[in-house]
Amino acid sequence: MKTILILTDFSENATCAAKAGLVLSSKLKTDLLLFNTYIDYATLPYESGGGWDVDDFSLRKQHSIQGLESLTEGLESIAVKLLEPAGHKPAVQFQASNCDLGMKVAEIIKAQNIELVVMGARSIHPDDPLPGADTSAVIKNTSRPVLVIPTNTDLYQIRKIIFATNFDESDLKAIRYLMKLGNLMNYQLHIIHVSKPGEDKMTAKEQAFKEQLELLNYQGLNYRKVNGKDLVARLNELTAEDGPAILAFLHQQLSFMIRLFSRSKTKAALARQRTALLIFPSKMSN
Known part of the structure; x- marks a missing residue:
């Protein structure tokens, strides 16, 4: 069975994107794979010559896993209300990693039967809807279509x-x-x-x-x-x-x-x- 890959950072836009992915998975009869990268390389101390902060690293990983578990439960609950009773109900899995987002997306696509990549709109500037570096990295490394979802998007509308x-x-x-x-x-x-x-x-x-x-x-x-x-x-x-x-x-x-x-x-x-x-x-x- 094919899978829709949903990229999330647990923001409002990403949550909206996850719901859109759920709707599409029901229509396309796919499963869902949620992915979060929990490392912000720009803020790691070793970038400026310091050592790894092991506690911070562990905290980031724990937060990522907890966020993915919560999002999985939320989607399973939403599926009961949003999807047709007799329709396809996707299985939801998740992965967390400290890898570069673009490279990891390419790796997942190569290893799994990915139908589509779905992600929330990102921006360098909070008030600007321009997708930022993460979106560009994903598009550059993917061989599958990428759906970028702004907040409050309803695919049924x-x-x-x-x-x-x-x-x-x-x-x-x-x-x-x-x-x-x-x-x-x-x-x-x-x-x-x-x-x-x-x-x-x-x-x-x-x-x-x-x-x-x-x-x-x-x-x-x-x-x-x-x-x-x-x-x-x-x-x-x-x-x-x-x-x-x-x-x-x-x-x-x-x-x-x-x-x-x-x-x-x-x-x-x-x-x-x-x-x-x-x-x-x-x-x-x-």
Whole structure:
């Protein structure tokens, strides 16, 4: 059986992400693996020439295990109330480690049959929804899709996934995954390409891409090319239409993600729309 890997630091966002992972595991018929890394390398005394603080190390490990046990119990309790009585109930396991987060995620994916990685939104700045170093490390080291969940996200309230495309061949692989998710969660798929004003003429690459989309035969899928001087601003407008959405794109568009989440107007929109991100590595494994 496949497993959804949930990364947690026991924050509010991470707890919301765990609930989202629970919902997806029921739909995808997977188990759950909770993971927490309990070492903050930047604060360890040996980084500045000191020795290991064994008591602090043990305390961190104990706190991690206790947090994972509590989260496991919480998810099992939530499953009774949130999931369909006759639906799939995932088995929940957990791991704690003092390893680098990105490297450990790669190790877990290699060792286990991971379907998806789910984590809460992180930020270097408390008031900024931009995912921080942990998110970047995970995305860099994963071969599976990564779902980044802001606080208060409710996957049952979402009705659409917006996928930003540049007509790359890898986009079609991601879209097929979105179709599977859309069928299970009753999501519409909006495939969007933002072109600059004056670039309305369809290229051969775009035409070939559209023909491939038509062959997919997904009832809730539609393709639109929209004009916009600013890619980020235009997609912000689209995600704000018709209620909450998931915004999806490929890993090589990470610079776009950073710009998307670094603007003050976007912060206000995200607070209302609770936008989740689904990020596909460009070399995603099956």
